[in-house]
Each structure stands twice: as C-alpha cells, then as structure tokens.
Amino acid sequence: MPADPAVVDTDCCIVGGGPAGMMAGLLLARAGVRVVVLEKHGDFLRDFRGDTVHPSTMQAMADLGLLDDFLKLPHTEVRALSGQVGDEVVHLADFNGLKTAAPFIALMPQWDFLDFLADAARRYPTFDLRMNARAEGVIERDGRVAGVRAATPDGQMEVRARLVIAADGRRSLLRDAAGLPVEDLGAPIDVLWMRLSRRPADDPEAPLGRASAGRMFVTIPREGYYQCGYVAAKGGFEVIKAAGIEAFRRDVAQAAPMLADRVGELASFDDVHLLTVAVDRLTRWSKPGLLCIGDAAHAMSPVGGVGINLAVQDAVAAANILHDAFALDDAALDERALAVQRRRLPPTKAMQSLQVLIQNRLIGAALSGRPLKAPAVMKLFERFPRLRRIPARVLGLGFRLERVTSPDAFSG
Known part of the structure; x- marks a missing residue:
C-alpha cells in the first residue's frame, strides 16, 4: 500500500513560484499569514522568460524598503523606447517623467528577480517555500477547495489551507481543475525567441522593435547579447522549420540588417524557442477556497512586456485585500477573494484591449x-x-497602480 501523504496545515497555499506567487507569498507572510508556496522546479533557472521589471514593480519594492538592494543586482536600465516602422524611426515612450521611485524599465534575468523575492520572504517565520513540489490537484471538502495535493521527491504531500492561490501560469492546472470559464480574446501571432551576440561599443543600447512589410522583429539589449524576438503568424513555426535554418537566418538578417553578420550563431532550430502567444482571461477568478491571479487569471500578449508586472500588481492587490481576512469566517474570506477580481479586472481588460488593438492593427499589418x-x-x-x-505611464505603471498597504506584522 502507498504511504500516507505528509500533511502540512497552513493559512494560505500558493501554487507557482513565479512573480505573482512569490510576491503574494512575501506580502502575506510579512503580514503574519502562514503561507506555503509550492514551486514545481528545483530552481528558477529557466531561460527566455519575461525579463522586464517595470516601474510599477519597482514601486512595490520601494514600498517594502527593498528597492536599493534590488537595484544592486545586475540589470540594464531602459529609460526610453523607440521603434522602426517601414523606413521611419519613431520614439514611443519616455519614462524619465514618471513620478515614481524608479522611472525606468530594469532588464534583469527573472531567476535573479525570483531569488531576490524568495530571500526577502524567508526573513519571515510564516513563509515556507517548497521547491520540487508539483501540484497535482485540489482537495475539496463540502464544495470548497480546502488544499492541494502535491508530489515531491520525498513522496506525496497534502497542503491543507483556508485559501489556495493559483499562480501557476497560463496553463494553470488549478484553474482547469476548478472548472473556471476562460474567455479567449485571440492572438494571431507567436514569437520565436533567440540570442544573438551584442557588441556594446557599436550596437544600440535601447530596445528596438522593427516592423516592415512581412516581418516584425524585436531586439532587447542584455549583457553581451541581444534577446531577439521574431514575430510569426500563429502556428507558423512548423512552416519556418520546414524551410530550413538557412532560410530562417536570411529572414532574420532582412528583418534586422545590423545583425546580418551574426545570424550564423543560430546553429539549428535548437537555438530558437517558441512562445505560443495567448490572450485570455477568466470570467470568474475565484470559487470557494480558491483564487487565481497573474497568468492563471489572465494570459497577456508579449506586447509591451507587461505580463510580469500585471501579475505582481495582482499579488499586491491580493495581499492588500486578503491580509486580515484569515481571521474571518470562510464566507467573508471568499468575499474578499471576489474583491480581488473586482479591483484587478478593469485594468486587466484595458491592457488586454490595447494589446489586441496593437496585435491586429500594427503587427497584423506587418x-x-x-x-x-x-x-x-x-x-x-x-x-x-x-x-x-502617456505610453510610458501606461506601460510603466499600468491602468491602476497598486501600492503596498498590507502591514509588516514583524516590524518594531
């Protein structure tokens, strides 16, 4: 017979150690809520994830007194955005005028960002991060989600909790298990990510998007390389692969002529990573005992690189609303979870509408x-x-900026 699962009792179980899950875990633990975060991987070292930390996220860091230490991590500051449409270069956004703690975008590997949040959260005795813990389903009792079943290297585990927060991404297992309905807004594109070398002495320092007839290409400067995005029609990667790597190199060279002498660095399609773009949102983010935030509640287009930052804003709002609700009865806790959706749905809708407009009008035309x-x-x-x-304000701070108001129960 299989061994009985290990059982952990807590106030809140967060599934997913990405930006939304880690920020929610940090803020709730800081407020004195007992939190267990389940992360299915053994570390955060995964490449080609979103690496843009926007002013809204750094404002939350400033609210927590963590911004100075955060900015000691290796990063690149982006204070303006520009693009090339056809033969015209246009300047799109200037972040310098933002009235916020850090008026720029920080380009930083996401693993550094997540490690920083985890280290900050571990200072609180109410925080428990379990790595290599893969959620496999929810525990339900009397029509209410009452915890999570997970697999770990040591065997099965049950985390029993008053509230489960699903922050497990756009392919959320918990969202599917809960049967929450999804509204698909459509995405006519996918993105092929790759690295090409960068020569700091000669190459541009600012990100640049290029839209020309039949092509769209993005270059994001990093330490020693460009993170490049080749925008393809939805489902077009198989057609591109069928044409061969040499044909793809020629396409990249035509889309970004300054990189033409470097496309040979793409040895094969193993060097090209597909991001299947989805733009969707739940029509209901919660059910009794369960709340979805971040990509589990709303998958964002890569347009504007705002996905991480909307996820973090969800986490800040959730902690602001929920931090004192665990002293209440289940009905009141569930009502607070509903309040998170009421607060975060309008800015999510506004940002997704803008992304879909750009996808359809500009990218689709290209x-x-x-x-x-x-x-x-x-x-x-x-x-x-x-x-x-104006675009700097929208991209940098979103349509509703969330400031940290949840307390530090351990201060003083």
Missing part, C-alpha cells in the same frame, strides 16, 4: 506583407515629445 507607414499617433510623438509620457 505580417500581411502590406507596405507600412507609422500610424499618425506615432508621428505626434515626434512632433510633441511630451506626449511620449
């Missing part, structure tokens, strides 16, 4: 092969530079 011209609104940014603060 991939169609039609000649491109910069939209009129972009030309206004050239004539009136102060207008660049």
Whole structure:
C-alpha cells in the first residue's frame, strides 16, 4: 500500500513560484499569514522568460524598503523606447517623467528577480517555500477547495489551507481543475525567441522593435547579447522549420540588417524557442477556497512586456485585500477573494484591449506583407515629445497602480 501523504496545515497555499506567487507569498507572510508556496522546479533557472521589471514593480519594492538592494543586482536600465516602422524611426515612450521611485524599465534575468523575492520572504517565520513540489490537484471538502495535493521527491504531500492561490501560469492546472470559464480574446501571432551576440561599443543600447512589410522583429539589449524576438503568424513555426535554418537566418538578417553578420550563431532550430502567444482571461477568478491571479487569471500578449508586472500588481492587490481576512469566517474570506477580481479586472481588460488593438492593427499589418507607414499617433510623438509620457505611464505603471498597504506584522 502507498504511504500516507505528509500533511502540512497552513493559512494560505500558493501554487507557482513565479512573480505573482512569490510576491503574494512575501506580502502575506510579512503580514503574519502562514503561507506555503509550492514551486514545481528545483530552481528558477529557466531561460527566455519575461525579463522586464517595470516601474510599477519597482514601486512595490520601494514600498517594502527593498528597492536599493534590488537595484544592486545586475540589470540594464531602459529609460526610453523607440521603434522602426517601414523606413521611419519613431520614439514611443519616455519614462524619465514618471513620478515614481524608479522611472525606468530594469532588464534583469527573472531567476535573479525570483531569488531576490524568495530571500526577502524567508526573513519571515510564516513563509515556507517548497521547491520540487508539483501540484497535482485540489482537495475539496463540502464544495470548497480546502488544499492541494502535491508530489515531491520525498513522496506525496497534502497542503491543507483556508485559501489556495493559483499562480501557476497560463496553463494553470488549478484553474482547469476548478472548472473556471476562460474567455479567449485571440492572438494571431507567436514569437520565436533567440540570442544573438551584442557588441556594446557599436550596437544600440535601447530596445528596438522593427516592423516592415512581412516581418516584425524585436531586439532587447542584455549583457553581451541581444534577446531577439521574431514575430510569426500563429502556428507558423512548423512552416519556418520546414524551410530550413538557412532560410530562417536570411529572414532574420532582412528583418534586422545590423545583425546580418551574426545570424550564423543560430546553429539549428535548437537555438530558437517558441512562445505560443495567448490572450485570455477568466470570467470568474475565484470559487470557494480558491483564487487565481497573474497568468492563471489572465494570459497577456508579449506586447509591451507587461505580463510580469500585471501579475505582481495582482499579488499586491491580493495581499492588500486578503491580509486580515484569515481571521474571518470562510464566507467573508471568499468575499474578499471576489474583491480581488473586482479591483484587478478593469485594468486587466484595458491592457488586454490595447494589446489586441496593437496585435491586429500594427503587427497584423506587418505580417500581411502590406507596405507600412507609422500610424499618425506615432508621428505626434515626434512632433510633441511630451506626449511620449502617456505610453510610458501606461506601460510603466499600468491602468491602476497598486501600492503596498498590507502591514509588516514583524516590524518594531
């Protein structure tokens, strides 16, 4: 007979050690809530994840008194964004005017970001991070989610909790297990990520998106290399692979001529990583005993690189709303979980609507092969530079900035 599972009792079980899960775990533990975070991997060392930390996230770090230490980690500061549409270069966003603790985007490997959050959370005795713990399903009692079943190297484990927070990404097992309905907003694109070398003495320091007839390409400067994104029509990767790596190298060289002498670094399609783009959201983020946040509640397009930062904003709002609810009865706790959706759904809808508009109008037009011209609104940014603060505000801080108001139960 199989051994009985190990049992852990806690207030809140968070599934997923990504940005949403780690930030929610840190904030709730800081407020005195007993938290267990389950992360299925043994470490955070996974490449080609979103690596942009926006001003909204760094404002949360500042609220926690962690920003100075955070910015000691290796990172690149991006204070402006520009793009090339056809033959025209347009300046899109200027973050310098933002009234926030860090008016720039920090490019930082996500594993450094997550390790930093984990180290900060471990300072609190109410925080428990379990690595190599893969959630396999929920525990239900009397129509209510009452915990999570997980597999670990030491065997099966049950985490029994008043509230389970699903922060396990766009392919959320918990979301599916709960049967929460998903609204698919459509994504006509996928992105192929790759690395090409960067020569700091000669190459541009700022990120640049290039849209031309039939192609769209993004270069993001990192230490010693460019993280590059080749935008392809949905499902087009198999067609690209069938044409061969040499044909793909030629396409990359045409999309980004400054990198033409480096495309030979793509030895095979093993050097190209597919991101299947999805834009969707739950119509209901919770059920009794369960709350979804981050990508588990709403998958974002890579447009604008805002996914991490919306996930973190969800976590900040969840902690602000939930931190004192564990002293209440189950009905009151569930009502607080519903309040998280009421607060975070409007800015999520607004950002997804903007992403879908850009996907359909600009990216779709580029991939169609039609000649491109910069939209009129972009030309206004050239004539009136102060207008660049508007997209900087939207990308940097979102449509609703969440400030940390949950308390530090261990201060003083």
